[in-house]
Amino acid sequence: MRAEIDPDYDVTTPRDLDYYGVFADIPDQDRAWWTRAREFSTGLEERMTQCWEAGEYPVDLVRDAGARGLLTDGVDVDGVGEGLSTLSPLAAGLVNMETSRTDGSLGTALAVQGGLALRTLAMFGSDEQKQQHLADLATARTLGSFALTEPTHGSDSVSLETTAQLVGDETTGHYVLNGAKKWIGNGASGGITFTWARVSGGEHDGQVRCFLVDQETEGYRAEVIEGKASLRAIHQAVIEYHDVTLPADAVLPGSRSFKDTSKVLFATRLGVAWSAVGHAAAVVEAALSYATQREQFSKPLAGFQQVQERLTWMTSELTSMQLHVRKVTELDAAGKLSGPQASMAKYHNTRKARAIAQVARDMLGGNGILLRNKVARHMADIEAIHTYEGTESVQSLIIGRDLTGQSAFA
Numbered sequence: 587m588r589a590e591i592d593p594d595y596d597v598t599t600p601r602d603l604d605y606y607g608v609f610a611d612i613p614d615q616d617r618a619w620w621t622r623a624r625e626f627s628t629g630l631e632e633r634m635t636q637c638w639e640a641g642e643y644p645v646d647l648v649r650d651a652g653a654r655g656l657l658t659d660g661v662d663v664d665g666v667g668e669g670l671s672t673l674s675p676l677a678a679g680l681v682n683m684e685t686s687r688t689d690g691s692l693g694t695a696l697a698v699q700g701g702l703a704l705r706t707l708a709m710f711g712s713d714e715q716k717q718q719h720l721a722d723l724a725t726a727r728t729l730g731s732f733a734l735t736e737p738t739h740g741s742d743s744v745s746l747e748t749t750a751q752l753v754g755d756e757t758t759g760h761y762v763l764n765g766a767k768k769w770i771g772n773g774a775s776g777g778i779t780f781t782w783a784r785v786s787g788g789e790h791d792g793q794v795r796c797f798l799v800d801q802e803t804e805g806y807r808a809e810v811i812e813g814k815a816s817l818r819a820i821h822q823a824v825i826e827y828h829d830v831t832l833p834a835d836a837v838l839p840g841s842r843s844f845k846d847t848s849k850v851l852f853a854t855r856l857g858v859a860w861s862a863v864g865h866a867a868a869v870v871e872a873a874l875s876y877a878t879q880r881e882q883f884s885k886p887l888a889g890f891q892q893v894q895e896r897l898t899w900m901t902s903e904l905t906s907m908q909l910h911v912r913k914v915t916e917l918d919a920a921g922k923l924s925g926p927q928a929s930m931a932k933y934h935n936t937r938k939a940r941a942i943a944q945v946a947r948d949m950l951g952g953n954g955i956l957l958r959n960k961v962a963r964h965m966a967d968i969e970a971i972h973t974y975e976g977t978e979s980v981q982s983l984i985i986g987r988d989l990t991g992q993s994a995f996a
Contacts, residue, residue: 613676657704663708698771703723763829779806868961880953
């Protein structure tokens with residue numbers, strides 16, 4: 587009955603809007619991964635809308651993505667497990683883009699599991715740690731989290747206060763962790779948490795190292811953060827460490843300073859830029875589809891000059907975002923991508939995604955605030971990706987330092 591008086595508009599069917607053909611010449615192998623991500627995402631719109639509204643985390647979908655090999659985010663997993671293969675930087679970006687086009691919480695879950703947790707283990711873990719956990723993380727049989735941010739240290743993460751007190755020596759002794767972390771995706775999942783802490787005692791006294799912490803360890807307490815207005819369909823946690831005792835082999839031996847955390851975040855910032863393209867594509871295509879279906883004043887919205895100008899502006903901005911990620915991904919594949927360049931991609935694309943979403947929301951009028959019409963959900967989720975992996979302000983200071991040779995950090 588409702589459909590007779592209040593029509594539904596198809597704003598979710600992908601249009602693959604690529605005005606310059608930025609992705610027209612991608613290799614077949616990379617396109618196959620994009621297709622696999624599309625197949626995974628198809629049909630999930632309604633469920634993700636329900637999960638977003640209810641604040642429910644669909645862990646089964648994360649594991650489904652893992653079974654399809656979509657979680658590895660370019661991390662080297664060749665030979666790790668059956669059905670797993672290493673994605674090229676372009677394939678990883680396309681998977682991130684496509685998943686985020688469907689839903690930001692799903693895109694973030696994949697980024698946490700693969701981009702942060704899996705990458706940390708692959709980069710810094712021992713052979714024994716990799717043998718035990720890498721395949722399970724890559725397939726999401728075990729959920730993983732990356733715990734750096736603290737309740738009182740967000741952008742100023744170098745000042746982290748979580749401590750790891752060494753008792754005995756670094757070979758036969760143990761560590762005692764105390765402190766807190768916040769905004770940790772999968773931090774209350776029952777899996778493992780890669781915890782960054784400042785060491786007290788031993789050869790690495792005062793240095794920041796990473797510890798593999800089973801979430802069932804005594805003294806580890808995690809609570810899911812409620813009341814979020816963004817990324818509602820993934821659970822993030824506040825974590826407390828109360829005298830968490832870990833064996834000496836819990837430390838990831840390749841992690842030796844705070845610079846190692848930056849290596850992980852440097853890699854994932856490009857992923858955030860790709861995610862922003864997915865969000866922006868979703869809202870531009872929703873606005874275009876809506877404009878062709880919705881009639882006012884006896885003709886489709888698409889027939890009005892102002893609507894066409896807005897669609898043109900949004901498409902031009904989306905095209906610039908696509909060009910950014912394609913170019914920096916080529917640099918990444920060639921081993922030539924710098925940290926400031928990754929920051930520029932993130933800085934540019936999340937800013938553009940925010941602006942595009944605002945216009946798209948307005949174009950849908952009152953229907954733009956309904957979750958079923960997609961735009962409001964993406965608009966809210968873009969606010970989160972604009973912040974995580976380094977705020978706009980921090981990215982601008984990284985780029986500014988590179989441009990001027992002067993550091994404006996405190």
